Amino acid sequence: MTTPAVPMVKAEGVHKSFGHAHILKGIDLEVAAGEVFCLVGPSGSGKSTFLRCINHLEKISAGRLSVDGHLVGYRQKGDRLYELKEREVAAQRRDIGMVFQRFNLFPHMTAVENVMEAPVQVKGESRAAARERALKLLDRVGLGNRTGNYPSQLSGGQQQRVAIARALAMEPKLMLFDEPTSALDPELVGEVLDVMRGLAEDGMTMIVVTHEMGFAREVGDSLVFMDDGVVVESGHPRDVLTDPQHERTKAFLSKVL
Numbered sequence: 001m002t003t004p005a006v007p008m009v010k011a012e013g014v015h016k017s018f019g020h021a022h023i024l025k026g027i028d029l030e031v032a033a034g035e036v037f038c039l040v041g042p043s044g045s046g047k048s049t050f051l052r053c054i055n056h057l058e059k060i061s062a063g064r065l066s067v068d069g070h071l072v073g074y075r076q077k078g079d080r081l082y083e084l085k086e087r088e089v090a091a092q093r094r095d096i097g098m099v100f101q102r103f104n105l106f107p108h109m110t111a112v113e114n115v116m117e118a119p120v121q122v123k124g125e126s127r128a129a130a131r132e133r134a135l136k137l138l139d140r141v142g143l144g145n146r147t148g149n150y151p152s153q154l155s156g157g158q159q160q161r162v163a164i165a166r167a168l169a170m171e172p173k174l175m176l177f178d179e180p181t182s183a184l185d186p187e188l189v190g191e192v193l194d195v196m197r198g199l200a201e202d203g204m205t206m207i208v209v210t211h212e213m214g215f216a217r218e219v220g221d222s223l224v225f226m227d228d229g230v231v232v233e234s235g236h237p238r239d240v241l242t243d244p245q246h247e248r249t250k251a252f253l254s255k256v257l
């Protein structure tokens with residue numbers, strides 16, 4: 001008998017409230033290692049909140065959430081949970097890369113300096129080693145000729161590709177994308193999706209919140225439709241997108257497709 005593989009992300013009855021606002025209402029899902037997992041749903045349904053819980057930017061209110069078999073923010077001993085110390089949380093976060101709608105690059109640093117920053121500051125890597133890898137990563141996202149440019153000298157699509165390279169510089173085992181192309185002019189969306197497609201082909205585990213249903217259909221392995229803090233339906237993107245089972249999914253897709 002083979003041991004079942006540990007999912008990269010596992011959510012069991014995950015709840016999140018902000019004060020009296022109940023935002024995540026019992027999320028159950030599993031993301032397998034190497035999978036491209038697309039998360040779609042209307043604005044306000046809790047997609048960003050869920051990603052932020054995975055990445056320690058928010059604490060869940062109830063349920064269990066684990067990444068690569070480790071509870072997010074806690075250690076379990078017997079029946080009891082102990083909160084991780086700051087240093088341990090930082091170690092968990094290091095394995096997770098996140099790319100936001102807004103690229104948030106350091107404006108006073110060149111592309112290569114942006115990509116080197118975390119490995120040098122957080123991992124204590126030598127500048128020479130960090131620079132060498134940063135140059136390779138920028139090459140991988142198609143920016144080998146823009147390494148010395150400042151963010152203000154780059155298009156939105158180029159800045160977002162630098163942001164992806166910056167996240168990859170920490171050698172994450174999981175990448176979270178929160179509407180990475182929503183702030184881009186339409187003609188710049190494709191170059192960012194192409195980089196994400198390349199990452200997927202290289203086997204990166206990715207959770208992608210997006211309204212780009214073409215990408216979800218072509219690159220996604222799973223798709224979850226979320227509304228009002230619950231998973232309404234899930235399945236292979238082709239199936240959910242072509243034959244949605246729930247009215248809410250149909251209504252949403254009729255607006256974005």
Ligand code: ADP
Pocket residue numbers: 018021023041042043044045046047048049050
């Ligand atoms: P989505 O990404 O699907 O658009 P969000 O996760 O950003 O949805 O937000 C879901 C709901 O949670 C929204 O109603 C939002 O106002 C609320 N929310 C998000 N963050 C906070 C917060 N820090 N405090 C209070 N409410 C929040």
Ligand code: MG
Pocket residue numbers: 047048049178
């Ligand atoms: Mg959001």
